[in-house]
Amino acid sequence: MKRTTIPFGPQHPVLPEPIVLDLILEDEKVIDAIPTIGYIHRGLEMMVERVEYTEMGFVVERICGICSFMHGMGYCVSLESIMNVEVPERARWLRLIWAEISRVQSHLLWLGLGADAFGFENLFMHCWRMREEILDIFEQTTGGRIIHSVNRIGGVKRDISDTELAAILARLQQLGAEFKETARVFGTDPSIRHRLSGVGVLSMEDARAVDAVGPMARASGIAMDTRLSGTFMYDHIDFQPIVETAGDCLARVLVRLREVDQSIDIIRQAIDRMPKGEGMPLENKPRGNPTGEVFTRLEQPRGEVLYYVKANGTKNLERFRARTPTFANIPAMIKLVKGSDLADVPQIILTIDPCISCTER
Amino acid sequence: MANPFRLPMVPRALRNLASKPATRLYPTEIRPRFAGARGEIEFDLETCNFCMLCARRCPAAAITVARDDRYWSIDQLVCIACGVCVDVCAKKSLTMSEGSRHIHTKAEIGPDGRRPGLEEWTKPAPPPAEINTAG
Ligand code: SF4
Ligand code: SF4
Numbered sequence: 415m416k417r418t419t420i421p422f423g424p425q426h427p428v429l430p431e432p433i434v435l436d437l438i439l440e441d442e443k444v445i446d447a448i449p450t451i452g453y454i455h456r457g458l459e460m461m462v463e464r465v466e467y468t469e470m471g472f473v474v475e476r477i478c479g480i481c482s483f484m485h486g487m488g489y490c491v492s493l494e495s496i497m498n499v500e501v502p503e504r505a506r507w508l509r510l511i512w513a514e515i516s517r518v519q520s521h522l523l524w525l526g527l528g529a530d531a532f533g534f535e536n537l538f539m540h541c542w543r544m545r546e547e548i549l550d551i552f553e554q555t556t557g558g559r560i561i562h563s564v565n566r567i568g569g570v571k572r573d574i575s576d577t578e579l580a581a582i583l584a585r586l587q588q589l590g591a592e593f594k595e596t597a598r599v600f601g602t603d604p605s606i607r608h609r610l611s612g613v614g615v616l617s618m619e620d621a622r623a624v625d626a627v628g629p630m631a632r633a634s635g636i637a638m639d640t641r642l643s644g645t646f647m648y649d650h651i652d653f654q655p656i657v658e659t660a661g662d663c664l665a666r667v668l669v670r671l672r673e674v675d676q677s678i679d680i681i682r683q684a685i686d687r688m689p690k691g692e693g694m695p696l697e698n699k700p701r702g703n704p705t706g707e708v709f710t711r712l713e714q715p716r717g718e719v720l721y722y723v724k725a726n727g728t729k730n731l732e733r734f735r736a737r738t739p740t741f742a743n744i745p746a747m748i749k750l751v752k753g754s755d756l757a758d759v760p761q762i763i764l765t766i767d768p769c770i771s772c773t774e775r
Numbered sequence: 776m777a778n779p780f781r782l783p784m785v786p787r788a789l790r791n792l793a794s795k796p797a798t799r800l801y802p803t804e805i806r807p808r809f810a811g812a813r814g815e816i817e818f819d820l821e822t823c824n825f826c827m828l829c830a831r832r833c834p835a836a837a838i839t840v841a842r843d844d845r846y847w848s849i850d851q852l853v854c855i856a857c858g859v860c861v862d863v864c865a866k867k868s869l870t871m872s873e874g875s876r877h878i879h880t881k882a883e884i885g886p887d888g889r890r891p892g893l894e895e896w897t898k899p900a901p902p903p904a905e906i907n908t909a910g
Contacts, residue, residue: 469833476855
Protein backbone atom coordinates (compact mmCIF):
# COMPACT_ATOMS: atom_id res chain seq x y z
CA MET A 415 0.00 0.00 0.00
CA LYS A 416 1.13 3.52 -0.67
CA ARG A 417 2.65 5.27 2.31
CA THR A 418 1.96 8.85 3.31
CA THR A 419 4.09 10.96 5.61
CA ILE A 420 2.32 13.52 7.76
CA PRO A 421 4.32 15.95 9.86
CA PHE A 422 2.73 16.24 13.31
CA GLY A 423 3.87 19.50 14.87
CA PRO A 424 5.77 21.65 15.63
CA GLN A 425 2.52 23.61 15.66
CA HIS A 426 -0.48 21.51 16.52
CA PRO A 427 -3.62 22.29 18.52
CA VAL A 428 -2.81 19.70 21.19
CA LEU A 429 0.83 20.65 21.52
CA PRO A 430 1.57 23.48 23.90
CA GLU A 431 5.21 23.20 22.93
CA PRO A 432 6.99 22.36 19.71
CA ILE A 433 7.98 18.82 18.87
CA VAL A 434 7.77 17.16 15.49
CA LEU A 435 6.70 13.63 14.79
CA ASP A 436 6.91 12.54 11.21
CA LEU A 437 4.07 10.05 11.03
CA ILE A 438 4.35 7.45 8.30
CA LEU A 439 0.91 6.17 7.50
CA GLU A 440 -0.57 3.31 5.63
CA ASP A 441 -4.18 4.30 5.11
CA GLU A 442 -5.16 5.60 8.59
CA LYS A 443 -2.71 3.46 10.54
CA VAL A 444 0.55 4.88 11.79
CA ILE A 445 3.30 2.43 11.00
CA ASP A 446 6.25 4.54 12.03
CA ALA A 447 6.94 7.79 13.82
CA ILE A 448 10.18 9.71 13.71
CA PRO A 449 10.57 12.33 16.44
CA THR A 450 12.61 15.49 15.98
CA ILE A 451 13.42 17.71 18.89
CA GLY A 452 15.49 20.84 19.11
CA TYR A 453 13.03 23.65 18.41
CA ILE A 454 13.44 25.30 21.78
CA HIS A 455 16.94 24.37 22.75
CA ARG A 456 18.30 27.23 24.87
CA GLY A 457 21.64 25.86 25.97
CA LEU A 458 20.95 26.31 29.66
CA GLU A 459 23.38 23.54 30.62
CA MET A 460 26.14 25.38 28.83
CA MET A 461 25.51 28.45 30.98
CA VAL A 462 27.40 26.84 33.88
CA GLU A 463 30.50 28.07 32.11
CA ARG A 464 29.44 31.68 32.54
CA VAL A 465 27.25 31.74 35.64
CA GLU A 466 28.81 31.00 38.99
CA TYR A 467 27.57 27.89 40.77
CA THR A 468 25.89 29.96 43.49
CA GLU A 469 23.59 31.63 40.96
CA MET A 470 23.18 28.75 38.54
CA GLY A 471 20.18 27.53 40.54
CA PHE A 472 18.13 30.44 39.23
CA VAL A 473 19.00 29.46 35.69
CA VAL A 474 18.21 25.79 36.29
CA GLU A 475 14.76 26.76 37.58
CA ARG A 476 14.04 28.21 34.19
CA ILE A 477 14.42 24.88 32.42
CA CYS A 478 10.67 24.57 32.67
CA GLY A 479 7.84 26.69 34.00
CA ILE A 480 5.88 23.82 35.48
CA CYS A 481 8.48 21.93 37.50
CA SER A 482 10.54 25.01 38.18
CA PHE A 483 10.57 24.43 41.91
CA MET A 484 11.80 20.88 41.57
CA HIS A 485 14.50 21.81 39.08
CA GLY A 486 15.83 24.41 41.48
CA MET A 487 15.60 21.92 44.32
CA GLY A 488 17.39 19.20 42.35
CA TYR A 489 20.24 21.52 41.55
CA CYS A 490 20.60 22.72 45.12
CA VAL A 491 20.40 19.19 46.53
CA SER A 492 23.15 18.08 44.13
CA LEU A 493 25.47 20.84 45.23
CA GLU A 494 24.63 20.28 48.88
CA SER A 495 25.67 16.67 48.60
CA ILE A 496 28.93 17.56 46.83
CA MET A 497 29.76 20.19 49.42
CA ASN A 498 28.45 18.22 52.43
CA VAL A 499 26.10 20.95 53.55
CA GLU A 500 23.58 19.96 56.20
CA VAL A 501 20.22 21.49 55.33
CA PRO A 502 18.16 22.60 58.36
CA GLU A 503 15.20 20.34 59.02
CA ARG A 504 12.51 22.95 58.57
CA ALA A 505 13.96 23.90 55.19
CA ARG A 506 13.78 20.27 54.08
CA TRP A 507 10.15 20.07 55.09
CA LEU A 508 9.35 23.31 53.33
CA ARG A 509 10.96 21.97 50.18
CA LEU A 510 8.80 18.87 50.37
CA ILE A 511 5.66 20.98 50.78
CA TRP A 512 6.50 23.22 47.85
CA ALA A 513 7.42 20.20 45.74
CA GLU A 514 4.07 18.57 46.40
CA ILE A 515 2.18 21.80 45.75
CA SER A 516 3.91 21.99 42.40
CA ARG A 517 2.87 18.43 41.66
CA VAL A 518 -0.77 19.39 42.26
CA GLN A 519 -0.27 22.44 40.08
CA SER A 520 1.32 20.45 37.29
CA HIS A 521 -1.32 17.73 37.29
CA LEU A 522 -4.14 20.28 37.24
CA LEU A 523 -2.46 21.99 34.31
CA TRP A 524 -2.12 18.73 32.48
CA LEU A 525 -5.65 17.56 33.22
CA GLY A 526 -6.86 20.84 31.78
CA LEU A 527 -4.78 20.42 28.65
CA GLY A 528 -5.97 16.85 28.34
CA ALA A 529 -9.61 17.93 28.62
CA ASP A 530 -8.99 20.61 26.04
CA ALA A 531 -7.45 18.07 23.67
CA PHE A 532 -10.42 15.78 23.77
CA GLY A 533 -12.71 18.72 23.35
CA PHE A 534 -14.07 19.14 26.89
CA GLU A 535 -13.73 22.90 27.15
CA ASN A 536 -15.74 23.25 30.34
CA LEU A 537 -13.60 20.76 32.22
CA PHE A 538 -10.44 22.44 30.98
CA MET A 539 -11.55 25.74 32.44
CA HIS A 540 -12.36 24.22 35.80
CA CYS A 541 -8.97 22.55 36.07
CA TRP A 542 -7.20 25.77 35.26
CA ARG A 543 -9.37 27.78 37.62
CA MET A 544 -8.25 25.51 40.44
CA ARG A 545 -4.66 25.74 39.28
CA GLU A 546 -4.84 29.53 39.57
CA GLU A 547 -5.53 29.14 43.26
CA ILE A 548 -2.43 26.99 43.64
CA LEU A 549 -0.42 29.64 41.83
CA ASP A 550 -1.79 32.16 44.33
CA ILE A 551 -0.39 29.99 47.11
CA PHE A 552 2.97 30.04 45.39
CA GLU A 553 2.93 33.79 44.94
CA GLN A 554 2.01 34.27 48.56
CA THR A 555 4.74 31.98 49.88
CA THR A 556 7.60 32.37 47.41
CA GLY A 557 6.99 35.73 45.75
CA GLY A 558 6.54 34.31 42.27
CA ARG A 559 3.77 32.39 40.59
CA ILE A 560 5.83 30.31 38.18
CA ILE A 561 9.46 30.93 38.99
CA HIS A 562 9.88 30.72 42.72
CA SER A 563 13.57 31.38 43.36
CA VAL A 564 13.34 30.25 46.98
CA ASN A 565 15.87 27.43 46.82
CA ARG A 566 19.35 28.28 47.89
CA ILE A 567 22.30 25.93 48.15
CA GLY A 568 22.04 24.93 51.79
CA GLY A 569 18.39 25.66 52.40
CA VAL A 570 15.52 27.88 51.40
CA LYS A 571 15.21 31.63 51.36
CA ARG A 572 11.77 32.12 52.83
CA ASP A 573 9.85 30.61 55.68
CA ILE A 574 6.12 29.96 55.73
CA SER A 575 4.69 30.77 59.15
CA ASP A 576 2.74 28.06 60.95
CA THR A 577 -0.53 29.97 60.72
CA GLU A 578 0.03 30.47 57.01
CA LEU A 579 0.73 26.76 56.60
CA ALA A 580 -2.53 25.91 58.35
CA ALA A 581 -4.38 28.32 56.07
CA ILE A 582 -2.73 26.82 53.00
CA LEU A 583 -3.67 23.34 54.09
CA ALA A 584 -7.28 24.38 54.67
CA ARG A 585 -7.38 25.93 51.23
CA LEU A 586 -5.82 22.87 49.61
CA GLN A 587 -8.26 20.56 51.34
CA GLN A 588 -11.17 22.67 50.22
CA LEU A 589 -9.74 22.58 46.73
CA GLY A 590 -9.35 18.81 47.05
CA ALA A 591 -13.03 18.48 47.95
CA GLU A 592 -13.96 20.60 44.96
CA PHE A 593 -11.61 18.59 42.80
CA LYS A 594 -13.51 15.40 43.64
CA GLU A 595 -16.37 16.54 41.44
CA THR A 596 -14.00 17.25 38.56
CA ALA A 597 -12.24 13.94 39.10
CA ARG A 598 -15.58 12.16 38.94
CA VAL A 599 -16.24 13.73 35.54
CA PHE A 600 -12.88 12.51 34.26
CA GLY A 601 -13.51 9.05 35.62
CA THR A 602 -17.13 8.52 34.63
CA ASP A 603 -18.10 10.75 31.74
CA PRO A 604 -19.07 8.41 28.89
CA SER A 605 -17.54 10.59 26.17
CA ILE A 606 -14.18 10.69 27.96
CA ARG A 607 -14.22 6.96 28.59
CA HIS A 608 -15.13 6.32 25.01
CA ARG A 609 -12.32 8.53 23.79
CA LEU A 610 -9.59 7.24 26.08
CA SER A 611 -10.16 3.72 27.28
CA GLY A 612 -8.33 1.10 25.29
CA VAL A 613 -6.37 3.76 23.37
CA GLY A 614 -2.58 3.63 23.44
CA VAL A 615 -2.13 0.60 25.65
CA LEU A 616 1.36 0.19 27.09
CA SER A 617 1.75 -3.21 28.69
CA MET A 618 3.85 -3.67 31.79
CA GLU A 619 6.56 -5.55 29.87
CA ASP A 620 6.72 -2.83 27.23
CA ALA A 621 6.86 -0.13 29.88
CA ARG A 622 9.85 -1.87 31.40
CA ALA A 623 11.47 -2.46 28.03
CA VAL A 624 11.30 1.20 26.99
CA ASP A 625 12.07 2.45 30.51
CA ALA A 626 8.97 4.51 31.02
CA VAL A 627 9.03 6.70 34.11
CA GLY A 628 6.54 8.41 36.39
CA PRO A 629 2.77 8.28 35.85
CA MET A 630 3.40 6.60 32.49
CA ALA A 631 5.02 3.60 34.22
CA ARG A 632 2.58 3.64 37.11
CA ALA A 633 -0.38 3.53 34.72
CA SER A 634 1.09 0.33 33.30
CA GLY A 635 1.21 -1.34 36.68
CA ILE A 636 4.81 -0.64 37.70
CA ALA A 637 4.94 0.64 41.27
CA MET A 638 7.84 2.94 40.57
CA ASP A 639 8.26 6.22 42.39
CA THR A 640 11.54 7.88 43.30
CA ARG A 641 9.91 9.28 46.42
CA LEU A 642 9.88 5.73 47.79
CA SER A 643 13.65 5.94 48.22
CA GLY A 644 12.88 8.04 51.28
CA THR A 645 15.13 10.95 50.52
CA PHE A 646 14.08 14.57 51.11
CA MET A 647 11.92 13.73 54.15
CA TYR A 648 9.70 11.31 52.24
CA ASP A 649 10.76 8.65 54.74
CA HIS A 650 8.60 10.48 57.30
CA ILE A 651 5.52 10.29 55.07
CA ASP A 652 3.15 7.36 54.67
CA PHE A 653 2.23 6.90 51.07
CA GLN A 654 2.03 4.26 48.40
CA PRO A 655 2.64 4.93 44.72
CA ILE A 656 -0.57 5.13 42.76
CA VAL A 657 -0.78 2.32 40.29
CA GLU A 658 -3.27 1.49 37.57
CA THR A 659 -2.99 -1.64 35.52
CA ALA A 660 -4.81 -0.94 32.26
CA GLY A 661 -1.91 0.99 30.69
CA ASP A 662 -4.18 2.96 28.35
CA CYS A 663 -4.75 6.70 28.06
CA LEU A 664 -7.55 6.55 30.60
CA ALA A 665 -5.29 4.84 33.15
CA ARG A 666 -2.74 7.61 32.78
CA VAL A 667 -5.45 10.19 33.44
CA LEU A 668 -6.66 8.25 36.49
CA VAL A 669 -3.16 8.00 37.95
CA ARG A 670 -2.76 11.76 37.81
CA LEU A 671 -6.24 12.35 39.20
CA ARG A 672 -5.44 10.23 42.22
CA GLU A 673 -2.02 11.77 42.64
CA VAL A 674 -3.61 15.18 43.17
CA ASP A 675 -5.41 13.80 46.23
CA GLN A 676 -2.31 11.97 47.33
CA SER A 677 -0.16 15.10 47.18
CA ILE A 678 -2.66 17.04 49.26
CA ASP A 679 -2.51 14.24 51.81
CA ILE A 680 1.30 14.28 51.78
CA ILE A 681 1.23 18.03 52.41
CA ARG A 682 -1.12 17.44 55.35
CA GLN A 683 1.23 14.87 56.84
CA ALA A 684 4.22 17.13 56.30
CA ILE A 685 2.57 20.09 58.02
CA ASP A 686 1.65 17.77 60.88
CA ARG A 687 5.13 16.39 61.33
CA MET A 688 7.44 19.31 60.67
CA PRO A 689 9.03 21.14 63.59
CA LYS A 690 6.93 24.16 64.53
CA GLY A 691 7.98 27.61 65.53
CA GLU A 692 9.12 30.96 64.24
CA GLY A 693 12.64 31.98 63.38
CA MET A 694 14.06 28.48 62.85
CA PRO A 695 17.27 28.20 60.84
CA LEU A 696 16.52 27.82 57.16
CA GLU A 697 19.86 27.99 55.46
CA ASN A 698 23.44 26.81 56.05
CA LYS A 699 25.55 28.68 53.61
CA PRO A 700 28.18 26.59 51.83
CA ARG A 701 31.81 27.60 52.08
CA GLY A 702 34.41 27.51 49.34
CA ASN A 703 33.98 25.99 45.93
CA PRO A 704 32.65 22.50 45.19
CA THR A 705 34.81 19.61 44.04
CA GLY A 706 33.43 16.26 42.96
CA GLU A 707 30.53 14.81 41.05
CA VAL A 708 27.09 13.59 41.94
CA PHE A 709 23.88 12.18 40.53
CA THR A 710 20.58 13.25 42.08
CA ARG A 711 17.18 11.70 41.47
CA LEU A 712 13.84 13.34 42.16
CA GLU A 713 10.26 12.46 41.38
CA GLN A 714 8.84 15.25 39.30
CA PRO A 715 5.18 15.38 38.30
CA ARG A 716 6.13 13.72 35.02
CA GLY A 717 8.43 11.13 36.53
CA GLU A 718 11.97 10.62 37.55
CA VAL A 719 14.45 13.36 36.77
CA LEU A 720 18.19 12.87 37.00
CA TYR A 721 20.76 15.57 37.56
CA TYR A 722 24.46 15.16 37.03
CA VAL A 723 26.81 17.77 38.43
CA LYS A 724 30.56 17.76 38.09
CA ALA A 725 32.57 20.42 39.88
CA ASN A 726 36.27 21.05 39.69
CA GLY A 727 36.95 23.39 42.58
CA THR A 728 36.32 26.61 40.69
CA LYS A 729 33.40 29.01 40.83
CA ASN A 730 31.98 27.53 37.65
CA LEU A 731 30.84 23.94 37.40
CA GLU A 732 32.48 21.74 34.85
CA ARG A 733 29.30 20.00 33.75
CA PHE A 734 25.64 20.15 34.57
CA ARG A 735 23.17 17.82 33.00
CA ALA A 736 19.47 17.15 33.54
CA ARG A 737 17.83 14.01 32.15
CA THR A 738 14.21 14.99 32.33
CA PRO A 739 11.23 12.63 32.53
CA THR A 740 9.78 13.56 29.15
CA PHE A 741 13.04 12.64 27.50
CA ALA A 742 12.79 9.23 29.14
CA ASN A 743 9.19 8.83 28.03
CA ILE A 744 9.69 9.65 24.35
CA PRO A 745 10.58 6.02 23.44
CA ALA A 746 7.36 4.90 25.12
CA MET A 747 5.43 7.51 23.19
CA ILE A 748 6.92 6.35 19.88
CA LYS A 749 6.08 2.79 20.78
CA LEU A 750 2.45 3.70 21.42
CA VAL A 751 2.07 5.85 18.35
CA LYS A 752 3.23 3.03 16.07
CA GLY A 753 0.24 0.95 15.17
CA SER A 754 -2.35 3.44 16.40
CA ASP A 755 -4.93 5.30 14.36
CA LEU A 756 -4.02 8.76 13.16
CA ALA A 757 -6.97 10.17 15.12
CA ASP A 758 -5.62 8.72 18.37
CA VAL A 759 -2.15 10.20 18.03
CA PRO A 760 -2.99 13.50 19.79
CA GLN A 761 -4.39 11.68 22.84
CA ILE A 762 -1.39 9.41 23.06
CA ILE A 763 1.11 12.22 22.80
CA LEU A 764 -0.75 14.25 25.36
CA THR A 765 -1.11 11.52 27.94
CA ILE A 766 2.63 11.15 28.34
CA ASP A 767 2.40 14.76 29.56
CA PRO A 768 5.18 15.99 27.33
CA CYS A 769 7.25 18.88 28.55
CA ILE A 770 9.41 19.82 25.63
CA SER A 771 11.12 22.74 27.38
CA CYS A 772 12.47 20.25 29.90
CA THR A 773 13.54 17.84 27.22
CA GLU A 774 15.52 20.37 25.27
CA ARG A 775 16.70 22.67 28.03
CA MET B 776 -20.84 0.22 28.35
CA ALA B 777 -21.35 3.57 30.02
CA ASN B 778 -24.86 4.89 30.25
CA PRO B 779 -25.05 7.76 27.76
CA PHE B 780 -27.64 9.54 29.91
CA ARG B 781 -25.28 9.85 32.85
CA LEU B 782 -23.46 13.07 32.16
CA PRO B 783 -21.56 14.04 35.31
CA MET B 784 -20.59 17.50 34.11
CA VAL B 785 -24.18 18.67 33.75
CA PRO B 786 -24.81 19.69 37.41
CA ARG B 787 -21.62 21.71 37.46
CA ALA B 788 -22.42 23.34 34.11
CA LEU B 789 -25.87 24.30 35.38
CA ARG B 790 -24.39 25.78 38.53
CA ASN B 791 -21.97 27.76 36.37
CA LEU B 792 -24.88 29.44 34.65
CA ALA B 793 -26.00 30.94 37.94
CA SER B 794 -22.63 31.60 39.59
CA LYS B 795 -20.49 34.65 39.09
CA PRO B 796 -17.49 34.43 36.79
CA ALA B 797 -14.18 33.11 38.11
CA THR B 798 -12.25 35.71 36.16
CA ARG B 799 -11.77 39.40 36.85
CA LEU B 800 -12.48 42.27 34.53
CA TYR B 801 -8.86 43.13 34.01
CA PRO B 802 -7.69 45.88 33.63
CA THR B 803 -10.55 47.66 35.40
CA GLU B 804 -10.32 45.24 38.32
CA ILE B 805 -6.77 44.44 39.39
CA ARG B 806 -5.96 41.92 42.07
CA PRO B 807 -3.57 43.37 44.63
CA ARG B 808 -0.30 41.48 44.81
CA PHE B 809 0.62 39.49 47.87
CA ALA B 810 3.03 40.89 50.40
CA GLY B 811 6.51 39.73 49.52
CA ALA B 812 5.79 39.16 45.84
CA ARG B 813 8.81 39.86 43.69
CA GLY B 814 8.47 42.85 41.40
CA GLU B 815 11.22 45.03 40.03
CA ILE B 816 14.62 46.06 41.29
CA GLU B 817 14.76 49.58 42.67
CA PHE B 818 18.09 51.31 42.92
CA ASP B 819 19.28 53.98 45.31
CA LEU B 820 22.00 56.07 43.78
CA GLU B 821 22.85 57.83 47.05
CA THR B 822 24.19 54.79 48.88
CA CYS B 823 25.80 52.81 46.06
CA ASN B 824 29.60 52.78 46.05
CA PHE B 825 29.94 51.09 42.64
CA CYS B 826 31.59 47.99 44.05
CA MET B 827 30.27 46.01 41.06
CA LEU B 828 29.35 42.99 43.16
CA CYS B 829 25.74 42.99 41.96
CA ALA B 830 26.83 43.08 38.32
CA ARG B 831 29.23 40.19 38.87
CA ARG B 832 26.73 37.98 40.63
CA CYS B 833 23.65 38.68 38.51
CA PRO B 834 22.85 35.42 36.68
CA ALA B 835 21.11 37.24 33.86
CA ALA B 836 23.80 39.89 33.38
CA ALA B 837 21.12 42.56 33.66
CA ILE B 838 23.23 45.01 35.63
CA THR B 839 26.10 47.03 34.21
CA VAL B 840 28.34 49.01 36.50
CA ALA B 841 31.27 51.18 35.49
CA ARG B 842 33.21 52.14 38.57
CA ASP B 843 35.33 54.85 36.96
CA ASP B 844 32.38 56.55 35.31
CA ARG B 845 30.23 56.09 38.43
CA TYR B 846 27.58 54.58 36.21
CA TRP B 847 24.98 52.00 37.19
CA SER B 848 22.31 50.57 34.92
CA ILE B 849 19.79 47.76 34.87
CA ASP B 850 17.89 46.30 31.99
CA GLN B 851 14.51 45.50 33.53
CA LEU B 852 13.60 43.28 30.61
CA VAL B 853 16.66 41.10 31.17
CA CYS B 854 16.31 40.93 34.95
CA ILE B 855 14.72 37.69 36.11
CA ALA B 856 13.82 39.01 39.58
CA CYS B 857 15.84 36.37 41.39
CA GLY B 858 16.85 38.75 44.14
CA VAL B 859 20.54 37.83 44.26
CA CYS B 860 21.69 41.42 43.81
CA VAL B 861 19.51 42.52 46.73
CA ASP B 862 21.11 39.86 48.91
CA VAL B 863 24.70 40.61 47.96
CA CYS B 864 24.65 44.41 48.06
CA ALA B 865 26.47 45.37 51.23
CA LYS B 866 25.32 48.98 50.93
CA LYS B 867 21.61 48.03 50.80
CA SER B 868 21.24 50.12 47.67
CA LEU B 869 18.93 47.64 46.00
CA THR B 870 15.40 46.69 46.96
CA MET B 871 12.80 44.48 45.37
CA SER B 872 9.47 46.20 44.85
CA GLU B 873 6.24 44.32 45.48
CA GLY B 874 4.23 45.76 42.62
CA SER B 875 3.79 44.14 39.25
CA ARG B 876 6.55 44.53 36.76
CA HIS B 877 6.12 47.25 34.20
CA ILE B 878 5.11 46.29 30.73
CA HIS B 879 7.50 47.65 28.16
CA THR B 880 6.59 47.87 24.53
CA LYS B 881 8.35 48.44 21.28
CA ALA B 882 6.75 51.87 21.14
CA GLU B 883 9.19 52.95 23.82
CA ILE B 884 12.18 52.42 21.60
CA GLY B 885 13.36 55.95 21.00
CA PRO B 886 14.91 57.38 17.86
CA ASP B 887 18.35 56.45 19.24
CA GLY B 888 17.36 52.78 19.47
CA ARG B 889 17.41 52.76 23.27
CA ARG B 890 16.15 49.52 24.76
CA PRO B 891 12.82 49.74 26.60
CA GLY B 892 13.31 48.87 30.24
CA LEU B 893 16.87 50.13 30.41
CA GLU B 894 17.32 52.34 33.46
CA GLU B 895 20.57 54.25 33.91
CA TRP B 896 22.11 56.36 36.62
CA THR B 897 25.34 58.33 36.73
CA LYS B 898 26.56 59.88 39.95
CA PRO B 899 28.41 63.13 39.58
CA ALA B 900 31.98 62.93 40.87
CA PRO B 901 32.36 64.19 44.42
CA PRO B 902 33.71 67.73 44.74
CA PRO B 903 37.51 67.89 44.73
CA ALA B 904 37.67 69.03 48.36
CA GLU B 905 36.17 65.75 49.47
CA ILE B 906 38.76 63.79 47.52
CA ASN B 907 41.54 65.79 49.17
CA THR B 908 40.38 65.02 52.69
CA ALA B 909 39.84 61.36 51.82
CA GLY B 910 43.18 60.99 50.09
S1 SF4 C 1 26.40 45.77 45.01
FE1 SF4 C 1 25.28 47.54 45.82
S2 SF4 C 1 26.90 49.04 46.25
FE2 SF4 C 1 27.81 47.49 44.92
S3 SF4 C 1 27.53 48.34 42.84
FE3 SF4 C 1 25.77 47.00 43.25
S4 SF4 C 1 24.22 48.38 44.05
FE4 SF4 C 1 26.14 49.47 44.20
S1 SF4 D 1 17.15 40.37 40.58
FE1 SF4 D 1 18.56 38.82 39.78
S2 SF4 D 1 18.43 39.06 37.56
FE2 SF4 D 1 17.53 40.90 38.42
S3 SF4 D 1 19.22 42.33 38.47
FE3 SF4 D 1 19.16 41.31 40.49
S4 SF4 D 1 20.58 39.60 40.29
FE4 SF4 D 1 20.14 40.32 38.22
